[in-house]
Amino acid sequence: MLCLDLSEKRALITGSTRGIGRAVAEFLAKSGAKVVITGRDASRAEEVAEEIARNYRVETLGLAMNLGEEGSIREAYSKVEEKWGGVDVLVNNAGITRDKLFLRMSPEDWEEVIRINLTGTFLLTSLAIKGMLKNRWGRVVNLSSVVGFTGNVGQVNYASTKSALIGFTKSLAKELAGRNITVNAVAPGFIETDMTAGLKEELKQEYLKNIPLGRFGKPEDVAGAVLFLCSDLASYITGEVLHVNGGMY
Ligand SMILES: NC(=O)c1ccc[n+]([C@@H]2O[C@H](COP(=O)([O-])OP(=O)(O)OC[C@H]3O[C@@H](n4cnc5c(N)ncnc54)[C@H](OP(=O)(O)O)[C@@H]3O)[C@@H](O)[C@H]2O)c1
Numbered sequence: 001m002l003c004l005d006l007s008e009k010r011a012l013i014t015g016s017t018r019g020i021g022r023a024v025a026e027f028l029a030k031s032g033a034k035v036v037i038t039g040r041d042a043s044r045a046e047e048v049a050e051e052i053a054r055n056y057r058v059e060t061l062g063l064a065m066n067l068g069e070e071g072s073i074r075e076a077y078s079k080v081e082e083k084w085g086g087v088d089v090l091v092n093n094a095g096i097t098r099d100k101l102f103l104r105m106s107p108e109d110w111e112e113v114i115r116i117n118l119t120g121t122f123l124l125t126s127l128a129i130k131g132m133l134k135n136r137w138g139r140v141v142n143l144s145s146v147v148g149f150t151g152n153v154g155q156v157n158y159a160s161t162k163s164a165l166i167g168f169t170k171s172l173a174k175e176l177a178g179r180n181i182t183v184n185a186v187a188p189g190f191i192e193t194d195m196t197a198g199l200k201e202e203l204k205q206e207y208l209k210n211i212p213l214g215r216f217g218k219p220e221d222v223a224g225a226v227l228f229l230c231s232d233l234a235s236y237i238t239g240e241v242l243h244v245n246g247g248m249y
Helices: 019-030 041-056 072-084 107-135 156-179 201-207 220-229
Strands: 010-013 033-040 060-064 089-093 137-141 179-189 241-244
Touching: 010 019, 010 072, 010 220, 019 033, 019 089, 019 220, 033 041, 033 072, 041 060, 060 072, 072 179, 072 241, 089 107, 089 220, 107 137, 107 156, 107 179, 137 241, 156 179, 179 220, 220 241
Parallel strands: 010 033, 010 089, 033 060, 089 137, 137 179, 179 241
Antiparallel strands: none
């Protein structure tokens, strides 16, 4: 049976106050999952969580979770455990850029991006999989990027984290497969969110020339791929990367 029903599932999506993370949270909620909305600001996360609960009639939680701070990750996750006992689905979505040409990139620019995009993912995943191991069912989806495959000028730090998330995904997939936990990655191309809103128009037009489908992606284009990987339709897929980029790579 074709099944996108996630009604028994509890899902946590990092960076789900806006952009791709929010679209993912809405798609999972629409499919019946309970969702935990997280971002750096508690009141913003609570606001989005309440809106999603109203719109999709599912239970939600809104929590502050700063992926750059181990204490914040632990504190937020302990609240999830207190309320719901853990999660079945983890979407490691939050990520930041600190773009600079390599020769101008400071150790701080490097370290901050590694800490949030990579170490934060490591720390939260190690907490979230505990319950999945016990239940012998779980889904982890990591947000990589096309630039983790192609490289990009000004993004040595960011692209390094996005390539690393592929190694993370493939290795963890092998370790957890025996417990029926799948670990996959989604690698978006150019998606219209706050992250790309500030790019110069000329640069955007250059990118557009290399997108065969002739348009930039929307957060919902990525959310569909994430939902698929979280669903029963994808139960025999693990360690895989799903590219969502309009054909640019
Ligand atoms: N947009 C693209 O073209 C594109 C392409 C490829 C890959 N991606 C990847 O897709 C993911 C989502 O990107 P997006 O474009 O939706 O980004 P975005 O619009 O910039 O949103 C980022 C989200 O992450 C949260 N966030 C920022 N810093 C955080 C921190 N330190 N700790 C926890 N949460 C934090 C933000 O929430 P608060 O501000 O409320 O904290 C927000 O919800 C990222 O991993 C990105 O690298 C995006």
